[in-house]
Amino acid sequence: MSEAGLAIFVVxxxxxxxxxxxxxxxxxGR
Amino acid sequence: xxAGHFASALVIKSHVPQAPSWGLFLGxxxxxxxxxxxxxAGIERVTVTPGVAPGFSLDYIDWSHSLLMSVVWAILYxxxxxxxxxxxxxAMGTAVFSHFALDLPMHPADLALAPNSEAHVGFGLWRxxxxxxWFIELATIAACWAYYWRRSRREPTYGRxxxxxGFTIVVLHVMNSPWxxxx
Numbered sequence: 523m524s525e526a527g528l529a530i531f532v533v534x535x536x537x538x539x540x541x542x543x544x545x546x547x548x549x550x551g552r
Numbered sequence: 553x554x555a556g557h558f559a560s561a562l563v564i565k566s567h568v569p570q571a572p573s574w575g576l577f578l579g580x581x582x583x584x585x586x587x588x589x590x591x592x593a594g595i596e597r598v599t600v601t602p603g604v605a606p607g608f609s610l611d612y613i614d615w616s617h618s619l620l621m622s623v624v625w626a627i628l629y630x631x632x633x634x635x636x637x638x639x640x641x642x643a644m645g646t647a648v649f650s651h652f653a654l655d656l657p658m659h660p661a662d663l664a665l666a667p668n669s670e671a672h673v674g675f676g677l678w679r680x681x682x683x684x685x686w687f688i689e690l691a692t693i694a695a696c697w698a699y700y701w702r703r704s705r706r707e708p709t710y711g712r713x714x715x716x717x718g719f720t721i722v723v724l725h726v727m728n729s730p731w732x733x734x735x
Contacts, residue, residue, distance in 0.1 A: 525599065
């Protein structure tokens with residue numbers, strides 16, 4: 523993996539799971 | 553540290569249930585969300601190091617990850633949530649700064665105190681325990697999740713599927729293991 527690829531990969535790794543985790547956690551849809 | 557950051561959001565959520573979950577989960581990753589474009593723009597530097605844990609060397613990450621800038625990013629991020637109240641804004645700022653606090657034990661001394669400062673900190677568990685760090689982070693995740701689950705049973709506004717939340721974070725941690733990581 524190149525440095526640029528790693529940079530993009532890191533951002534994706536921290537953004538993509540957010541909606542799923544929030545949905546699994548939240549009971550009120552906030 | 554990767555999945556452990558998401559686990560830290562669970563602890564913050566447990567203390568400030570009115571804070572939006574998405575904001576906390578995004579907040580704990582803000583420093584790395586900034587790191588990506590900073591590297592692409594040439595503001596920060598990273599070198600891929602196959603075979604040397606954790607698979608990359610963070611050569612210059614002073615603008616996204618230094619102590620001073622972590623505080624600055626935390627304040628800026630918190631300010632976006634001021635309309636939701638001081639407690640929520642403080643929770644968001646805490647989420648952002650927790651990234652620095654959790655990176656500190658893992659990183660080698662690549663975390664500057666401020667941009668371009670001589671002093672860098674980091675206890676280096678990544679290098680001291682090339683595979684053992686993964687179990688240390690797993691223990692951190694387990695502790696955060698257990699705390700969250702216990703507190704969520706008394707609070708009806710969050711923790712809808714606590715086992716699924718924990719499972720998802722562990723899956724992310726497995727994907728980031730020394731044995732499977734893309735880096």
